[in-house]
Amino acid sequence: MASDGPKRQTSDWENETDEALVLSLRQGNKAALAILYDRYSRLVYSIAFRVLNNGPETEDLTQDIFLNLWQKQTYDPSRSSLSRFLSTVTRNRAIDRVRSRSNRRRILKGVAAPQTIPLETFSLPEANASLGERSERVRQALLTLPEKQRQLLWLAYYHGFTQSEIAGHTNIPLGTVKSRMRQGLLKLRGTLQDLAD
Template identity: 55%
Template sequence: MPVTDVDLYAQLQTGDREALGQLYDRYGGLVYSLSLKVLKNPQEAEDLTQEIFLILWRKQNYDPSRGKLSTFLMMLTRSRGIDRLRSRGRRRKFLGHWGATLSDETMTTPTPFDEISLSERRDTVREALERLPEKYRSILELAYYQGMSQSAISDHLQMPLGTVKTRSRKGLLELRKHLQPWMGGSHE
């Protein structure tokens, strides 16, 4: 008789790594397919697939009484995928504002002046980040340099999501104050 998802999940809760492997074998392809459909990037889809199964392993927040494991995994994948898309959009907007090259499609051969200008802008942003209090700086660095969503930052720092959102917003406002002289006025 085949082992059910509920049985495997119960084994997972006892720390059984083999149960995680079996669940990955059952649903890894499904999670990856949805990740790829949402993110449209194979590497990011692989990363998200790993993240989903790590969440299942570490948090163990699936409740069998609320539905099938496959449904839970799909909802979690969709939610985390959307978080990554939002994070990607914020990062592009942030970097785009400072003239950073975002992808191979948009790359042109930069002139020496462009390279110096971009380098100066990066240094300016880095210096402004260093002046922020650690509680803001760490969150912004994870978001913009590591590409983590606010949910992922919350998990990584073991901090409530609301705190991450508040500190992110306050940090961006502080950063904006530090960068105002280089922005040439107010930009949204």
């Protein structure tokens, strides 16, 4: 049969333009993705590594960039070259990851920092000790939650974020934020039931 039909070999696509490969990719041709990856993965990796300075995270982001190129189809050849598009997207996504990483560190530091209890809160030393123990129990119980739930509860209760602010800050839909927080609170209530007595 004709060699230029839909079952062309990967080698048949290697000399195609980026635009032709992107069009073929949008039609579900995985061979086009492999060729684009071969052409641009080194560029994407080097930009991501300069920002992230972390090999595994850079590899993960590189894979994400090409997966998004295939699935989300946001590249418009009439606006820029594919190399410029990939460079811009990679730099932005890497910077977002660095910001997210530093936010997580700041949040974890805030949670790990010892809570100071004003002396005037309770006059009895036993009461101060009891409050410190309760605070530590709550902190330990939070650490047992899945990270998706724990992160949202920390933002709400240790940093005072509203559910809407959390959704905006984490790019998680508001309904998902509410659902995860509700699930986390139910688990905490079960774990800390004796404290409610």
